[in-house]
Amino acid sequence: MKIERARVIVTCPGRNFVTLKIETDQGVSGIGDATLNGREKAVVAYLEDHVIPCLIGKDPRRIEDIWQYLYRGAYWRRGPVTMSAIAAVDTALWDIKAKMANMPLYDLLGGQSRDRVLVYGHANGADLAETVDAVARYVDMGYKAIRAQSGVPGMKDVYGVGRGKLFYEPAGVGLPQETQWNTPKYLRFVPTLFDKLREKFGLDVQLLHDAHHRLTPNEAAQLGKSLEPYGLFWLEDATPAENQEAFRLIRQHTTTPLAVGEIFNTIWDCKDLIQNQLIDYIRTTVVRAGGITHLRRIADLASLYQVRTGSHGATDLSPVTMGAALHFDTWVPNFGIQEYMRHSPETDAVFPHAYRFEDGYLYPGDAVGHGVDIDEKEAAKYPYEPAYLPVARLEDGTMWNW
Numbered sequence: 001m002k003i004e005r006a007r008v009i010v011t012c013p014g015r016n017f018v019t020l021k022i023e024t025d026q027g028v029s030g031i032g033d034a035t036l037n038g039r040e041k042a043v044v045a046y047l048e049d050h051v052i053p054c055l056i057g058k059d060p061r062r063i064e065d066i067w068q069y070l071y072r073g074a075y076w077r078r079g080p081v082t083m084s085a086i087a088a089v090d091t092a093l094w095d096i097k098a099k100m101a102n103m104p105l106y107d108l109l110g111g112q113s114r115d116r117v118l119v120y121g122h123a124n125g126a127d128l129a130e131t132v133d134a135v136a137r138y139v140d141m142g143y144k145a146i147r148a149q150s151g152v153p154g155m156k157d158v159y160g161v162g163r164g165k166l167f168y169e170p171a172g173v174g175l176p177q178e179t180q181w182n183t184p185k186y187l188r189f190v191p192t193l194f195d196k197l198r199e200k201f202g203l204d205v206q207l208l209h210d211a212h213h214r215l216t217p218n219e220a221a222q223l224g225k226s227l228e229p230y231g232l233f234w235l236e237d238a239t240p241a242e243n244q245e246a247f248r249l250i251r252q253h254t255t256t257p258l259a260v261g262e263i264f265n266t267i268w269d270c271k272d273l274i275q276n277q278l279i280d281y282i283r284t285t286v287v288r289a290g291g292i293t294h295l296r297r298i299a300d301l302a303s304l305y306q307v308r309t310g311s312h313g314a315t316d317l318s319p320v321t322m323g324a325a326l327h328f329d330t331w332v333p334n335f336g337i338q339e340y341m342r343h344s345p346e347t348d349a350v351f352p353h354a355y356r357f358e359d360g361y362l363y364p365g366d367a368v369g370h371g372v373d374i375d376e377k378e379a380a381k382y383p384y385e386p387a388y389l390p391v392a393r394l395e396d397g398t399m400w401n402w
């Protein structure tokens with residue numbers, strides 16, 4: 001059996017997505033997501049110029065060998081561009097193998113450990129009142145877990161505040177938007193938000209919050225402590241994690257559960273965090289961390305330390321990543337939760353999929369493979385549009401983390 005052809009498909013049904021399609025000489029094909037928000041074309045070039053020529057003629061059944069070939073063989077290891085490209089190949093190959101076995105991907109991985117996958121949705125508002133209303137809408141839709149982000153009084157254009165109701169998209173067309181950041185205002189405001197949410201919605205709904213790498217370890221420790229009375233499911237990306245040691249200080253000061261990992265690309269980015277039990281949830285996902293093959297390695301390491309999974313699932317990860325992640329989630333023994341930002345109807349039409357949401361849970365469906373396809377005619381209607389994530393500055397103009 002041989003890989004006969006591989007192609008990159010770029011489409012922009014409201015936001016950019018990069019998809020790799022691998023076709024075999026036996027008529028079976030598979031797809032993988034390679035979208036890297038704001039840097040999409042770098043992965044397109046990496047795949048087209050450097051990866052696809054090496055794939056042609058290879059046996060698609062040898063997933064592990066192809067993974068090692070692309071990772072070790074490049075000499076230049078790791079990084080978001082390389083690992084997103086490897087992820088796309090890996091996801092497409094698992095899709096092909098599961099289709100050949102006539103099985104849903106979860107069966108190939110070892111079978112389901114659960115029937116359905118707990119997800120959290122995104123409630124965003126420009127201020128406290130709007131955020132409370134947004135949480136109410138998610139409760140009404142059946143969500144059991146909700147991430148709450150709100151504009152902060154005195155701050156303009158804060159991260160996490162959606163544009164339009166119920167759909168949230170951080171990237172904007174054109175050059176990066178500049179947003180403002182003020183840590184003291186934020187630290188004062190966030191506990192008042194969760195106080196209100198607990199007063200209004202009680203203790204049954206799981207609440208989450210994303211600090212988006214903006215705090216120092218000490219500030220993160222202060223926030224974790226001040227949120228303890230509200231029993232959060234997790235506090236995400238409390239501080240940048242290039243220095244994994246930074247989480248030790250946060251951990252020593254608060255029992256608020258900590259989650260991190262959406263920007264990690266390999267097991268090496270989270271090895272110390274996991275082995276020192278500095279986090280509770282690891283947020284790596286299929287497209288960012290080298291596909292199913294590598295994600296499984298991360299989850300297995302995490303399971304030794306009672307760290308659970310909480311895969312990234314923002315709208316810039318295509319439905320292909322969502323489908324593959326759900327098969328992974330339904331298998332992985334140390335599952336925690338799955339992020340689920342609903343895609344737009346235009347995106348759903350480009351990527352027909354077997355998964356569905358019901359009453360706070362996602363079900364992967366029982367289609368063979370990962371259950372997500374690409375409608376190439378529909379995709380062709382939406383040409384690529386340059387778009388960037390915003391950048392943040394402190395009030396004195398200093399560039400800050402976003």
Ligand SMILES: O=C(O)C(=O)C[C@H](O)[C@H](O)CO
Nearest residue numbers: 037170210262313314316339
């Ligand atoms: O989903 C999250 O937790 C995010 O922080 C979303 C990110 O901003 C987004 O995926 C960046 O591309």
Ligand SMILES: [Mg+2]
Nearest residue numbers: 210236237262
């Ligand atoms: Mg996040």
